[in-house]
Amino acid sequence: VPSGGRTGLACGALATCGELILSLERMRGMEPVDSLGRTVRVQAGAVIESVRLHCAEAGLFWPIDLHSAGSQIGGIIATNAGGMRVVRYGLTRHWVLGLTVVLANGDVLELNGALEKNNAGVDLRQLFIDSEGILGIITEATLKLTRPPGKVDVLLLAVPSFAAVLQVFERARNASFTLMAFESFTDRCLAHVIRHHQLQPAFDVPSNHYALLEVTRCEDSIDGWLESLLEPGLVTAARVARNSQQAEEFWTYRTGIDMSLSVAGFIHRHNVALPLSRLHAFYADLETLHASSYSDWELCLFAHVGEGTLQVRIIKPEAQEKRAFLARCNAFDAAMFDLVLAHQGGLSAEHGIGLLKKAWLVQSRSAAEIGLMRALKRALDPLGILNPGKVL
Secondary structure, three states: OEEOOOOOOOOOOOOOOOOOOEEOOOOOOEOOOEOOOOEEEEEOOOEHHHHHHHHHOOOOEOOOOOOOOOOEHHHHHHOOOOOOOHHHHOOHHHHEEEEEEEOOOOOEEEEOOOOOOOOOOOOOHHHHOOOOOOOOEEEEEEEEOEOOOOOEEEEEEEEOOHHHHHHHHHHHHOOOOOEEEEEEEEHHHHHHHHHHHOOOOOOOOOOOEEEEEEEEOOOOOHHHHHHHHHOOOOOOEEEEOOOHHHHHHHHHHHHOHHHHHHHHOOEEEEEEEOOHHHHHHHHHHHHHHHHHHOOOOEEEEEEEHHHOEEEEEEEOOOOOOHHHHHHHHHHHHHHHHHHHHHOOOEOOOOOOOOOOOHHHHHHHOOHHHHHHHHHHHHHHOOOOOOOOOOOO
16 A cells, blocks of 8 residues: 555545555655756655755746645645646646656556657556556656746635635636636635634625635736626625735635634545536535535535535534444435536545545446456556555
8 A cells, every 4th residue: 555645535545454555755855956847856755845845946846736735746646636726737647747657566667757748659657647556656756847926916805605706716717817726615614714723804794605816916906806896796805915924824714624624523524526617506506405404514615616626524513423423424425426426527526536435436437437447457456456445
């Protein structure tokens, strides 16, 4: 069982049947940055924050920006993580040029190196990105780098509804500035963050929903764009961070959610992906499901809006026994996943399938797709020794 930063939430790095754990924690080497090619080769155990600092010395950066700064490169690639700036930079696979992979039989594959373009046959590198360690062990990667963004503004908006959040997002993508990040969260999420981090309320008058934007600073006034949202009521209040300290506080409203909820009690977690055109309809159906059958639960929702990812968090009622709560969670999961599939969504937006979502994978992929996955597994790992029991 390959083990990296262990920040995944799908039990993909658990050894549940006495398997050997293969820790990559000490493989933290990083080669000098190639400034001309804008690449860097790092080992799988390199921590994302260390990679960022290493590249910054050359005036470059790797744009995958995760809240879990302790996550390791191998795990990020093995789950094709996204992070906060997907709307600007895309997913991990877009920023990986080459891989070194060890197969189950000990063969070492050097895939693509630092080539930006290589059309010589099947791109085997892509087989191992997002494969959760079931096909091979990623030991090194050549990462594609870019220039860091210039000065950015961080905006916090109070928004009356999730439908309005999506309208604001559409307007932000069409604005003169470049949208770097667009996150949203509900009043329930914010209340827990304020309580746990001992922060001041974001606005004098509370709102049902909030949006957090990071945008490149541009010549056109942000104030004019915000006024265009206030007049039709898409936004009820807005703040632009005055300095880096306030920008960090605004980001804490979003990045502090999971930690704040964990302090509040036992949490049941999910992340699902929807086409942006179906995100609002799914959101409404999910709230209806909650109100009709699970109204005694506190449901906290937040989203990477730019990539159509919705994070679902349920806090166990204090008086409810844990076993009974988990039994109800199973029923809720089944109903929620039915809604996801009805809206042409995906059951795992982040962290992969692991152990937690295996039972539902066959519902979201066709028999032909599952058959091909199994054929690849048999071809590359005929004895089934790589992360056994995960995904398939």
